Amino acid sequence: MTVLPRWVRRIVQTPPPGLFRAGFWRSPLRGPWFTAILSVALLPGITLMFLTGLASYAAYNPNLAPGNDTTPDKGLLGSWLPGWPAGPSWLYWVNQGVHVTLGLVLIPIVLAKLWSVLPKLFEWPPARSLTHLLERASLLLLVGGAVFELVTGVMNIQSFYAWPFSFYQAHYYGAWVFMAAFVVHVAFRLSRLRTALRSRSLRAELRTSRAATTAEPPDPDHLVAANPAPATISRRGALGMVVAGSLALLGLSVGQVIGGAARSTALLAPRGQDQGTGPTDFPVNKTATEAGIGPVDASWRLELTGAPPRSRRMSLSRAQLLALPQHTARLPIACVEGWSTGVQSWSGVRLADLAALVGATPDADLFVESLQRGGGFGSATLSAAQVHAPDALLALRVNGVDLSADHGFPARVVVPALPGVHNTKWVARMTFQPAAEALR
Numbered sequence: 001m002t003v004l005p006r007w008v009r010r011i012v013q014t015p016p017p018g019l020f021r022a023g024f025w026r027s028p029l030r031g032p033w034f035t036a037i038l039s040v041a042l043l044p045g046i047t048l049m050f051l052t053g054l055a056s057y058a059a060y061n062p063n064l065a066p067g068n069d070t071t072p073d074k075g076l077l078g079s080w081l082p083g084w085p086a087g088p089s090w091l092y093w094v095n096q097g098v099h100v101t102l103g104l105v106l107i108p109i110v111l112a113k114l115w116s117v118l119p120k121l122f123e124w125p126p127a128r129s130l131t132h133l134l135e136r137a138s139l140l141l142l143v144g145g146a147v148f149e150l151v152t153g154v155m156n157i158q159s160f161y162a163w164p165f166s167f168y169q170a171h172y173y174g175a176w177v178f179m180a181a182f183v184v185h186v187a188f189r190l191s192r193l194r195t196a197l198r199s200r201s202l203r204a205e206l207r208t209s210r211a212a213t214t215a216e217p218p219d220p221d222h223l224v225a226a227n228p229a230p231a232t233i234s235r236r237g238a239l240g241m242v243v244a245g246s247l248a249l250l251g252l253s254v255g256q257v258i259g260g261a262a263r264s265t266a267l268l269a270p271r272g273q274d275q276g277t278g279p280t281d282f283p284v285n286k287t288a289t290e291a292g293i294g295p296v297d298a299s300w301r302l303e304l305t306g307a308p309p310r311s312r313r314m315s316l317s318r319a320q321l322l323a324l325p326q327h328t329a330r331l332p333i334a335c336v337e338g339w340s341t342g343v344q345s346w347s348g349v350r351l352a353d354l355a356a357l358v359g360a361t362p363d364a365d366l367f368v369e370s371l372q373r374g375g376g377f378g379s380a381t382l383s384a385a386q387v388h389a390p391d392a393l394l395a396l397r398v399n400g401v402d403l404s405a406d407h408g409f410p411a412r413v414v415v416p417a418l419p420g421v422h423n424t425k426w427v428a429r430m431t432f433q434p435a436a437e438a439l440r
């Protein structure tokens with residue numbers, strides 16, 4: 001720094017007033033121990049978010065099964081996610097319930113952690129060295145990534161699509177950016193985390209009143225205030241507030257995952273409050289009216305096409321479908337947004353039986369299209385394994401009555417363990433196709 005002119009040195013050494021001055025930040029709660037205790041909660045939480053997120057991504061897109069990823073020049077970056085199985089039936093329900101609910105529960109902890117390190121955002125000088133600059137840049141990815149993932153996730157479950165990009169891709173690639181920064185961050189801070197945790201006992205902190213709350217000893221990272229003010233809340237009180245926030249989010253959202261009677265407690269969940277009556281009284285994502293589906297009459301036919309080399313075609317009325325062997329399966333439908341229908345009793349024709357009718361080969365995928373026009377979730381591809389799962393159905397009835405219009409009359413797909421979006425309603429056409437063809 002001695003090579004710099006004196007006036008430059010003066011600027012570098014004199015922080016701007018306000019937020020950049022050490023004396024501005026005075027909470028006696030900030031310190032390595034307080035930050036570390038929040039990190040201990042986030043570490044397993046974020047790991048579980050990442051794993052359930054990857055699983056959800058794999059479940060959403062059957063084209064990600066090995067060999068199905070046909071992205072040109074993908075090289076090493078091609079998908080290595082496995083294909084998604086068709087059982088146990090609760091697989092996606094539990095995975096997505098954990099992903100969405102845990103994501104909400106982590107919000108207060110992330111906010112508390114950001115608060116605990118907030119003065120670091122206003123460090124002066126902004127960069128002391130190249131290493132320091134790189135470290136701060138990685139924190140930008142870490143904090144930016146966390147905020148991006150939480151904000152897009154919450155907006156998605158609130159059905160608020162106010163962005164120009166695809167949620168599915170943005171949330172996925174955002175997760176990789178965040179996780180890269182997260183791994184670097186944990187690797188660099190793990191030893192400091194351990195030291196900080198050993199510096200105090202949680203049990204003792206939980207017994208310390210506000211009056212007895214004083215700042216932690218000064219630390220090399222300057223998390224502890226240079227000139228701490230008297231405490232206005234104890235560490236116990238601050239941590240209690242975080243836990244209460246997390247529990248409130250849990251309590252007001254977990255009912256949408258469980259479904260049934262618990263659904264009415266999910267005051268923070270926008271979906272699944274809209275349903276039919278009697279046996280079809282369970283949550284509907286998009287009603288027939290919203291999807292532009294008018295009344296479907298007796299002229300409706302299912303157009304069924306086999307896969308090459310024996311591309312047999314059939315056109316089946318609902319009465320003909322009902323005359324085929326009927327199978328009943330108790331299955332939940334679980335949406336990517338976390339809510340579920342709970343377990344319902346679906347009956348109809350096994351997808352495997354439909355495959356046999358048109359002579360589709362056992363390795364054929366199935367492309368399902370609905371009567372719905374335009375965008376939305378009017379079509380889906382099912383893998384051969386999903387088609388041949390014993391409980392995979394083209395459902396015609398639910399809980400002993402015909403499907404209601406909102407639940408997909410005249411026929412809908414229901415497959416165990418799949419994301420709700422693949423359970424196409426108001427089915428018009430089913431086309432079996434050789435596995436690789438699904439992408440072209």
Ligand SMILES: Nc1nc2c(c(=O)[nH]1)N[C@H]1C(S)=C(S)[C@@H](COP(=O)(O)O)O[C@H]1N2
Nearest residue numbers: 283284285286335370377420421423424425
């Ligand atoms: N044709 C069609 N099928 C569809 C949808 C749709 O919008 N159109 N929504 C899907 C989504 S996202 C979910 S979660 C489930 C919800 O099923 P439900 O509305 O019967 O509860 O249906 C799926 N099937």
Ligand SMILES: [Mo]
Nearest residue numbers: 335336420421
């Ligand atoms: Mo969904």
